[in-house]
Amino acid sequence: MSTRVRVNYPDYDASEAAAIVFVVAFGISAIAHIAQASMRKSWWMWPLIVGVLGEVAGYLTRYLSITQSTNTDLWLASMLLIILAPNFLAATDYILMARLMLFVAPELSVISPKWIGTIFIACDLLALALQGAGGGSLGSVRTPASLNRAKAILISGLVFQLITFGLFAVVILVFWQRCKRAGVPKGPWVKLMAALAASAILILIRSVFRCIEFSKTTLGVVGSRAFVRSEAVIYVLEAVPILASCVVFNVIHPAWYLPNNKRERVGKGSEGLEGTSPTEEKNLRETTTVV
Template identity: 25%
Template sequence: MGNVPTVDPPANCTIDACPVSTSFYDYRINLAANLAFLVLFSLLTFVYLAVWLAARHGHAYAVVMILGTISEIIGYAGRVWSYYDQWNETPYLIQIICLTIAPAFYSAGIYLCLAGIVRIFGEDNSRVRPLWYTYIFVPCDIIALILQAAGGALAATSIDGASDTSELNTGVDILLAGLSWQVFTLTCFLVLCADLALRIRRRCRKLGIAVALSQDPVSVGIRTTRRFQYFLGALSLATILILWRCAYRVAELNDGFSGPITYKQGLFIGFEGVLIVVAATLMVVAHPVVCMRGSFVGQSKAASEG
């Protein structure tokens, strides 16, 4: 995320008066890239909100996705602010916390989709009841979010040049635990999705589509559309991208806020910014409310009744 000074930087530092190594970053922030991410996530927020207002259902999905994009907006606004004053602690703390926790909201949105997918293919293809995917993975995501938020906040408030770095190290450890837990949860989710896909394929070969898959007219109508096929591909790719990003952040924080990966702005732009903006875009272009239609509504109703 940036270079954390071990001593206070010279007073009244500016980009012309002090080297960037004395700031909270070990590089000159790329203004164009951060402004681009700020604009893109603002547009995505508008699109998510527009779909939500037009559809008037899929509330949980809309809320978590919008919370994710808003966190990104605040985080990149902090980085843009830092461009004009890389020695200001406030925007540095803002971008640490907000950009770290934002993808956890997208993970929650992904987890909300699987129950509807199982219903469309048929519950007999799944090892567990559809809503158990939500009951298991969403709480796991909440744990990751809490750990990342608490660790990020503790680490951020400890970055003040104090000689005692115990709180900073504790915060980084908690943050790293949250990111590692998110990587583990996403990996388990992908394994279960792969298992579901294999079971569907094997049962179709053995029993035939008419027996292996749900023959409910609504499910058949959704399953046979090209839009639903695109949705499955987009959701899978978005999950992999978020997992990739989380793995990068684990590697980045493995040596705290001053590891060698931290100093490479290109990696941050590519593996934090680009991966997540692509994932968030995929998840709104292939929106489950549109691509799963009644099945996603049914999931929401079932969740409220169960």
């Protein structure tokens, strides 16, 4: 008995217009991020740029797969890009949290900021490898057993990412609570902390949705029925949260609030913080309001 991977979900007609809308939206965000990172010389933001460009490519190939419904390779490419791109956004959150802790109060972190990036990015790479291996092998399945094996690997990557990011959210929460109790000086960095928390929540929402979706869908089997019966659900719970996670850092760009020099500390009278406006530098040095 053989199986094949479907080009599109069996229970709805995919929209070309919706795919193009998100190609344009992610494209605008990507262009803005490239300009912002270049102007501020914040090269540590490039994982986010890779992720946003991955989303552009994902929804572009989704559009192409709709217009060429017999091309299975395009559908697989679209699915993989859209699934994998948020891993780079998650990596950006890990990097930002480590830098923010180093800047504000490294001694208040439940995990040393020097290890946060290493630990969580390693977990992110493992999740990326599992998702890539599972999703990539869908194109070569020939039997129900091989299909189930590919699906299991893909889901394990998604679940591992969800658990990792859930633990990361706890690290953010603990750090924030410790800052409040310790009376850490309040400043513009709090705005970045809020943006980081928003990004984490949005990625968590998307991750929960993907875990449920793939666990409930008999992906690729002829005659199967998908868990999601409306394309709008995919956009509301996948595309919109990830786009918002990208845009929040266009509006509150980390380089405006964090120095490129990791040795700088908030409230220590640092001069000439790179990536920070003169007004923000003054606030960082002089504010006495506590969290």
